[in-house]
Amino acid sequence: MIWIFASSGLFLSGSDAFARQQDNPVPVSIPAGADQVDLSGHLKILKDADHIRTIEQVVSAPVSEEFLPAGPGVPHLGLTDAAVWVFFAFEGRLPDGWVLHAGWPYQATVRLRQLRENPGEKVLGRSPGNRTFAAWAFADEKTGSWTIYARFVSQGVLILPMKLYTDAAFLSYQRATATGYGIYYGIILAMALYNLFLFFSLRDRAYLYYVAYMFCVLLYFFGLNGLTLEYLFVGRRALDTRMTLFFLSLVFITAGVFTRYFLETRKNAPRMDVIIRSLIVLGTVLAGLSFLLRFSLLTTFFSILGTATPFILITAAILVWRKGFGPARYYLLAWSIYAAGTLVFALTYSGVISFTAIGFHSYQIGSAAEAVLLSFALADRIRTLRREREEAVGNERRAMDLAFTDALTGLHNSRFFRAHIGPEIQKAENLGQPLSLLMLDVDDFKQFNDQYGHIQGDQVLTRLGDTIRAHVRETDLACRYGGEEFAVIMPGLGEAMAMEVAERIRLAFGQHPVVPRPGLKIHVTVSIGVAQYEAGFMPQDLLECADRAMYRAKAAGKNTVRMWNA
Structure with a gap:
């Protein structure tokens, strides 16, 4: 499991001064009737390990000759702290009503019309969370084409899905994204509120621990989806990054506490209980270190713990289920789906599988399924405990009846x-x-x-x-x-x-x-x-x-x- 938090600056340029370095880029053209164009396969990339290159340098030889083709898919730079320059050629006039969109991590956009109307001038673009970037554009007077540059700086894994959208298509994309987020957060919030009501009704602490876990998951994905930077820590990117890690550490802690109480691991799986308690301690330590250690080191720690956690909890569920605790089967299914989503997410992040929206959000999809199934697990646990209590009362009553009943006549003794x-x-x-x-x-x-x-x-x-x-x-x-x-x-x-x-x-x-x-x-x-x-x-x-x-x-x-x- 990988978590990435990046900052970006975007620069666009076009000039016959650097046309010589574009011997083989595939120019981007907009097919008739299209409302979006994927830039994968059209990009070239240059890594600036020391963060010293300027826009003037990268558009001129010899630095411009260091650009390499990004390949046919979404560019995946892996774990890097280098500045990354990207460019692509656009065939023909930059059209009205279109935007350039860098899909992750900052949802950064700039209008092509602004670039066309301000050739050679600085254009400021904005994105959610008050993220600003600068852009430049120059037309190639001989061909009428443009060359667009972008500069990204990452503190973790860097993936660069980039597209051109019409205004209408981009609005649809934003609506679909907002709807997806709304469905996810609605599920988490509904499950949390429903089980909070059950806690006040039944006074079973398992419900309270579930609500705490869901609340921490909610905060973590707020941060991962950039919503905390957009609405809570506006413009404070470093704080937002560390707060997101802090929320993740709370997820580890509350998941461990909920698991110990729900599965009763202290009684049903003592050895796993020791491991889960260690998970809780590590989560607590990482919560404090989230504001102290270097981000690259924190990313490593959180990645290891985040990958191990689902499998630790799945193992505990299997052991408890084998001992006859029925509700553990829902718990096992919940964490298995969550682990599958986490695995797809990690493989997408690591570049093992190609970047897709489903793969990127599989972690979140698995989390939503987990929330629902854990709620089922709680309901099944209550039914199981009630049945066990009723059986115990019945056994006690039968024992009492036997103690007070004459075996021959069936009357009291x-x-x-x-x-x-x-x-x-x-x-x-x-x-x-x-x-x-x-x-x-x-x-x-x-x-x-x-x-x-x-x-x-x-x-x-x-x-x-x-x-x-x-x-x-x-x-x-x-x-x-x-x-x-x-x-x-x-x-x-x-x-x-x-x-x-x-x-x-x-x-x-x-x-x-x-x-x-x-x-x-x-x-x-x-x-x-x-x-x-x-x-x-x-x-x-x-x-x-x-x-x-x-x-x-x-x-x-x-x-x-x-x-x-x-």
């Missing part, structure tokens, strides 16, 4: 009874409502169990549990108290209504005989005691009253219901 009898009494006392307790015991169960076996005995207990469940309310708490004893806590019911419920249970249970073996039917019965809570009762008091009532029912001949105070 004695542990549940002891845990809830006290709170139910307290609730009844606070609300001033009645509370009744039923105690049930299967008649002659021991003899039945001894004679017919435990399996038949368990069936009796299961049937009694089903009968109780069928005749009590959802708010009643039916429990197997122990052995063949059952208890039902009945909030809101007085003893009279509790007696009615107990009687229905007794009748329903006794109506259906048990068949311990083929041809043998036995009617098993149940005795039930009923007690109502009275002021001052402790849980044990209410339990003892219901228990006494149940034993009174057995003493009265079994298969009956008795009240404790009857």
Whole structure:
């Protein structure tokens, strides 16, 4: 990944004094009906390593003879701090309504009409960010053609896409560029604001770190696209350059912080966590050095770290995804697309592949895709964490149910009874409502169990549990108290209504005989005691009253219901 920041001065000249040095340049002509002309293949270049050449020198021998053809594509000078002179010949009269445009890095333009109307005179041109340049033009009186010179000075990689546009075509180009920037910055801003809203709603720091990362990316591309120089640091090119590097260092820092929190690398990938923390530290160091070191040295450091960062984070995502963290797949896809865009951008910048607008902006395109996919990753992370929490709550509830459920009958067990009898009494006392307790015991169960076996005995207990469940309310708490004893806590019911419920249970249970073996039917019965809570009762008091009532029912001949105070 390469970052370039350049300054430029532009000079145009035409004169038969230097026509001799143009033995082989291909003159530029404008085809009929054309609204733009690419100057690639028409340019010659001269490097001035010591920055000492003047316009008078480069148009005259022997310096003019040092120009070399730039080749068929967009000139790519690589990493250089030399002054670079460019010239091309224009066939015929410089037309009205056309501009010369140097597409990168400064979007510099000059009108051909101004040059034609001021031959041999200094013409000042302007470009976004208050970048000024000087221009000169001289006509060749013998041929009527012109020769145009441009001088560029770069602090990094220098690429020179140059075109001629009609005013209308250049306006369309500017509109397309502005639209592209608008779409990109709109996506980043929308993602940042949306996730900021989610942060305030959910209070999950992952959203806040994402917003911080998007904000720093926004600032960095403001600088890379020249918008900070145009609107914030107007005319202060050196400050703008270093601020852009400072913004890039913030991108490294916030990307690392977001990644550590989102992927939980400290738990899921401890070794990668150490590397990512080192990335954050290096980003912090570079943030301070952005205003201290030479730019060429800073460019090297940032290029190395910028190239390594996507692959470090991709590796972390792969490791965490393999451990079963589903949202890492969106994170992995986001950074893979970003890395692909970065790679195309770096190859374009390094001259390995030809310069194109798509290649040049692939870094930014990948960044926009990354912003959207990381937002998806956050949404998936929330769903995953919510599902995990729900599963944990469900597991806890199931564990609680198992701890408080009788395995044979499916009713609550004695542990549940002891845990809830006290709170139910307290609730009844606070609300001033009645509370009744039923105690049930299967008649002659021991003899039945001894004679017919435990399996038949368990069936009796299961049937009694089903009968109780069928005749009590959802708010009643039916429990197997122990052995063949059952208890039902009945909030809101007085003893009279509790007696009615107990009687229905007794009748329903006794109506259906048990068949311990083929041809043998036995009617098993149940005795039930009923007690109502009275002021001052402790849980044990209410339990003892219901228990006494149940034993009174057995003493009265079994298969009956008795009240404790009857």
